[in-house]
Amino acid sequence: MPSPLDRLAALDRGFRTRYLDHEALTAQVRAWSEAFPDLCRLRSLGETLEGRPLWHLTIGPDPDRIRPAVWVDGNMHASELAGSSVALGLAEDALRLHLAGDDDGAALHHLGPHLRDRLRQVLVYVMPRMSPDGAECVLKTGRYVRSAPRDRRANRQHARWVTGDIDGDGLALLMRVEDPAGEFVESADVPNMLLPRRLEDPPPYYRLYPEGTIENFDGHQVPEPNFLSDNQTDLNRNFPYSWHHEPEQTGAGAFPGSEPESRAVIEFAHAHPEIFAWLNCHTFGGVFIRPLGEQPDTKMHEEDLAVFREIAAWSEELTGYPMVSGFEEFLYEPDRPLYGDLSEFAFHQRGAIAYVVELWDLFRQIGMKRPKRFVDYYTHMTRADLVNLGKWDREHNRGRGFIPWRPARHPQLGDVEVGGVDPRFGLWNPPEDRLAEVCAGQSAAFLRVAAMAPALSVSRVAREVRGDVTRVALAVDNTGYLPTYILQAARKLEHNEPLSIDARALGGAELLDPAAARLAVGHLDGWGRGLYGSATLILHGQSRGNKSRAVVTYHVRGHGVLELRIGSCRVGWIDHREEV
């Protein structure tokens, strides 16, 4: 009889060594939910416009019992396929946590038994592929899609590029056309790589276009292939927090939640206030991006900042990637924040410890030094960096990034060359042989965040009988790292309700004070203080009293059972029974 861990290993569809298409990803999540129905629930949160389900896993026993939960999603950007592998890796590791016996679980990311135990109390929500339509299109055609290959705009009376295969190889990559006014030249060092032209560069020069055709072409004027030319919406600009319409925010979509994918995530998030941590996986950069996105760190509550600092320290140690503030290091233009993104929604509107990870540190792979602001990596690649990139592609990526230009006949533009760059594997995403280490690092880091969960318990501290009245004093404790309100920034949110206790006296028992049927407990502190929070000054270290405990007293007349339900929608509920 194979052990549960062996059974789990046998279900692996290879997501740590290759990029799964929709069919293989579906087979993976189905295999888990069918083999371990008590630990893994598979649901679809909705359907895409092309009819694909939006798969969502809940990992943990008794999935409807509300308790602290974490969320991870991947692949909201179509080309950022590695996020799906990382999300699936986390799902599989969460399953291993539950399936491993106490003695054989030790190997899981060096999590000690007390942490594995804590983690088994946390529900794990996993949405491995937020945009299956987009991912499928990228995998099958190579074309550029930001989120999903769709455009429902009504204004179509202008010339515009429509991506598609021209030379019959099934892929839609790039086209170059020789032109004395072209803005690009071919690199002398890296065959096939086009570089922005400089004054000193001798001809030939090239125009660079997407592989495809021009709708409403007048035969002369070639339109600009804009960022989202024939794929209208960027899901990561379509969330309701601080949403701004087009053209103030490119990719905003018609209205917040206008796409079935973002809508499904918003609805789930609103139905699940118990989500306290949220990892949103992207791929390009090798960095974690945390709040605030619109304001400097001085505007963040210092306790929240200390918690993020702690997470940054683990994350950097376990993955090698730094964690930076979106506002401080990730705005292309310092006074223009990005609007409508998912992690800001999850942080501000849902009160979760939410952040982005960019899973592939290509810049570091090619030896670039970290610039002052992380975002400058993206805009400050020199020619020397690009030469290194070409070299890296040949030596570590089988030369898959920069590929030959092949002559083709374009129905509108005449002679063109097609090919040039296929950035899917190795550039936008890690090469397949690096995926496993990326998955492992991210799991190790995020499972530690999940282990910060608040953890309620209740115990009797006193009991006294006088005549037919029993006095029972109960302590409600939070033994978790985080407070029951999670973040100071989240305290004002309506769903961040304080703890309360509903009491019922059953049998021959009766509450002496009817108002005791519902008692407010308030919020309870956790033990965690973040990293370098002011309270942890090593020479002045002291507890903040014992604000993680509240004591309540009941007076019950007669004999029977006192039944209590303690908690909140934020941290879930626990039950307690006292015989009286």
Ligand SMILES: [Zn+2]
């Ligand atoms: Zn992205």
